[in-house]
Every structure is written in C-alpha cells, then in structure tokens.
Amino acid sequence: GFGLMASSWVGQWRSSAWVVSTCLLVALLTCTLRCSECVTLSNIILILTDDQDVEMGGMVSFTATPLCCPSRSSIITGKYPHNHLVRNNSISGNCSSTAWQKEAEPFAFPVYLNKMSYQTFYGGKYLNQYGSKDAGGVDHVPPGWDQWHALVGNSKYYNYTLSVNGKEEKHGDNYEKDYLTDLLNRSLHFLEERSPNHPFFMMLCPPSPHSPWTAAPQYQQSFSDVKAPRNGSFNMPGKDKHWLLRQPANPMPNSSIEYLDNAYRRRWQTLLSVDDMVEQLIKKLDSIKELNNTYIFYTSDHGYHTGQFSLPIDKRQLYEFDIRIPLLVRGPGIKPKQTLQSPVLNIDLSMTILDIAGANLSTVNMDGQSFLPQMAPWLRNGTERPFFLVEYTGEGHSSEDPSCPKLGPGLAECFPDCVCEDAFNNTYACVRVLKDANLQYCEFADNESFVEVYNLTSDPHELENIVKKVDPALLQIMNQRLIKLQSCTGDSCRNIK
Secondary structure (H helix, E strand, O other): OOOOEEOOOOOOOOOOOOOEEOOEOEEEEOOOOOOOOOOOOOEEEEEEEOOOOOOOOEOOEEOOOOOHHHHHHHHHHOOOHHHHOOOOOOOOOOOOOHHHHHHOHHHOHHHHHHHOOOEEEEEEEOOOOOOOHHHOOOOOOOOOOOEEEEEOOOOOOOOOEEEEOOEEEEOOOOHHHHOHHHHOOHHHHHHHHOOOOOOEEEEEEOOOOOOOOOOOHHHOOOOOOOOOOOOOOEOOOOOOOOHHHHOOOOOOOHHHHHHHHHHHHHHHHHHHHHHHHHHHHHHHHHHOOOHHHEEEEEEEOOOOEEOEOOOOEEOOOOOHHHHEOOEEEEOOOOOOOEEOOOOEEOOHHHHHHHHHHOOOHHHOOOOOOOOHHHHOOOOOOOOOOOEEEEEEOOOOOOOOOOOOHHHOOOEEEEOOOOOEEEEOOOOEEEEEEOOOOOEEEEEEOOOOOOEEEEEOOOOOOOOOOOOOOOOHHHHHHHHHHHHHHHOOOOHHHHOOO
C-alpha cells in the first residue's frame, strides 16, 4: 500500500492506508515494473480531495490557481486558467457554464481515454456550478464518462443531489445511506462489473476536507486536542504585502483563533473517511488482482490556510500554504519510497495520465507536461520545467457586507471577525522558480501595480517581500517570463526560457 502522505495540516491517516508526514511529498510507491512488451494497458485512478493543504517543504507539487472551480478545470483540461477561461466559482466566471461545456469538455482528458477503450467512472464533486439550472441541470453528463455519479454544486456531506448518469438522485442525512465520502464506494461495484478485457479509469472526488467539515459519526470526537500549527507565518503581520494581507488585526483575536482551531480539527476528522475509502479501494484492487497493474494518484485541488499572516481560514492567496498540494503516486515501473524534487503542476496530471495510457501526446492540445519521465526515467525520457505560472482572478461584492459595514464594497469572504480573504483587486499572476533558485515573483492587477518577491531558500515562510532589495535586472527577467507565461498556450507553455 501507500507509505507516505503529505499533510501535517489536514489529515492523519490511520493503520494500513496512510501515514502523515509533515512535508510535501510526491511519494512514489511499490509495484511491478511496466514492460514495453506487455499487451495489457494499465488502469488509472485519480483521487482528488477538496481544499487539502500541506506543510511546506519536501517534494514540490503546485496548483496553477488556488480556487476550486478554476483548479479543477485545469486538472480536467490540462490548461492554465488563462486558456480554459474559468475565472472563479460562479457561472459568470465560466464555472461549468454552457460555453465551458461546448468549448472545453469535449477536449478533456477523459474523452481521450474513452476513445482508447478505457472504461471510465466519475464519483463526487465535479465543478462548483455543475447541475445548476444555468449549467444545464443534472441531465448534462460530460463526454468521456461511462459511469457518472457527480455531486450537484459545491461540497456537502449530507442533504445533496447527485446526477447519476443524467438522472437526479436526492440524498438526506442518514449516515449509512447518504454520507458522500462513503457513498463513493460505488466505485467498488464498478470494478466488479467492468469488462476485464479493457482497462479502466476512475476519478474519485470526496468533499473532504472542505467546509462544512461534517465528520462521520464515529470520528466526531477524534483529534480533540489538536490545534492548527503555530509555526511559520501563523499569527504574523502581513507587512510589505498586498493591502489585503495588511488589513487583518494582528495579533488575531481569540475568537478567530478558536474558530480556526475548530475548523482545523474538523477538517482532520473528515479525512478519516477518505482514509477508509482508500483502504477499501486498495483491498478491492488486490482482491481482483489489478493492484499491480494500476496507477493511483492522490492529490488535492489547492491548499488552505489556518491562521497564516493572521488570515483565519480560506484559500485564494499566492503563498505556499495555498498553492502547494499533496501528491502521491504508485504504479507499475515506479520504484518504492522515492521523494522527487521535480516541480509538478496540477495541469500535468492529464498529460501524465494520457502518457500512461499510451496516447500520442503530440496530438493533445494541453499546457501541462507528463511527469512520468521523472517518476520512472527508465520508461520515458523527459525534461523538467524550470519555472511555471500561478494566476488568480479576485472577487468582491459590488455592495458592502451588511455584517461588516465599515469595510465598504469590493470585498468578499469576510469571516470570521470581518477579516476579508478576497477582493476585486486580489488579482495576480506569479512566476514560481524552482530550478537553480527558489523564488516567487508576483504582480497584482491593481492601481498600485503591486509586486511581491520572495526568496524561499532563505525565507521559506515568505515573511519578507524583497522587491526593493533585489537586483532590478532580476525583476526585469521575471517580468518578461511572466508576460510570456500569461500568453502561452500548449507547447509554448513548456518551452519558455
């Protein structure tokens, strides 16, 4: 089974399924070697949690954008947000819109797999607006899926609706019948009923550890003494940062700390059911003798923060705690217990999966690149990217928040204690460098043209914005890289120097 799991902030995996580590890893785990003469194609499983962050350090895996619908759209399409055009979690922001369904879904990686005779299964959260009236309702089933069991709307644990192959299925609050993470064990029936003559792909997307953080009954008392880590940038002021990071009270009031500690603990509790789900899946694959011919990916859509820079809870920020994500892989040809130092993005998942499936990647129009060569260099040749793009489009309300009237309009996510986590001008693009240096360079689209620069070798928690201290020539190089990345598409995203 799996050996190492990256997430000291959000999960503690029990017994035979997972062991939590305190740093971000890509753990590459045991299985038999994949040989070129094998006729049988490998099976593939992608497990995608919601809002799962990791402690900083170790192997590098990143999201191209720290928000649910744009990030999930990047995973499905293999494209940066500026190419798939999903800006936020709303229909007007292109989340599961009819335009997205016509222009993006027909070219998503499951469509390629299905054409290659893969049997496909989807279960859990898809995109935040999926199934809404403006998004075509539950009747809409994206192309490429043989079995479709998708959540309508955003993450819930009870009292939700599924689209089951285009038919509405309502669920209540009975744990045995309705708890969504457990319900994803429908995938086991798919494994039992599949044709053994063709490979399969499954994508399982539990709601954990997204709010409302509803743990299964047996886990609601777990981790009773756990609190959010007090290290790094926890409860630190956001000095020299974009104005949004300078507005929280510092130090945080006790009410904010109690709120975020409770959220942190409950998030851990919800992940114990994901532990159960993964364990049952591994056992089923073993019992049907498919475990050694199956690649399994475990990751999240983006990170999360609980108290860093005095921001109580949320995502959406450019810092490591929001853009780094867990990534674990096991499968044929991957040596056990490796921790790779290769930079990997969530836009790379689709290309890697298609690479495993034997697709001709030169015919696939995606921005990402396969990281199979880094995991198993004896199977594939490939190069690492030296740097990449992180981009985000801020959101704000046109009117003031009635509960926080002093703040005025243009802000969003102002809780608890009227600490706002987003704004119209919290719109930024960053170049993240990992090869030959460990730097982050970010530009904001605001009236100040605000810039933040961090040297993560000497300042891993991004406490000091060094934009006024670095060589102007370096700033110019980073600016030029950013301009190229923001306009790149396909091959050009992989070949920027």
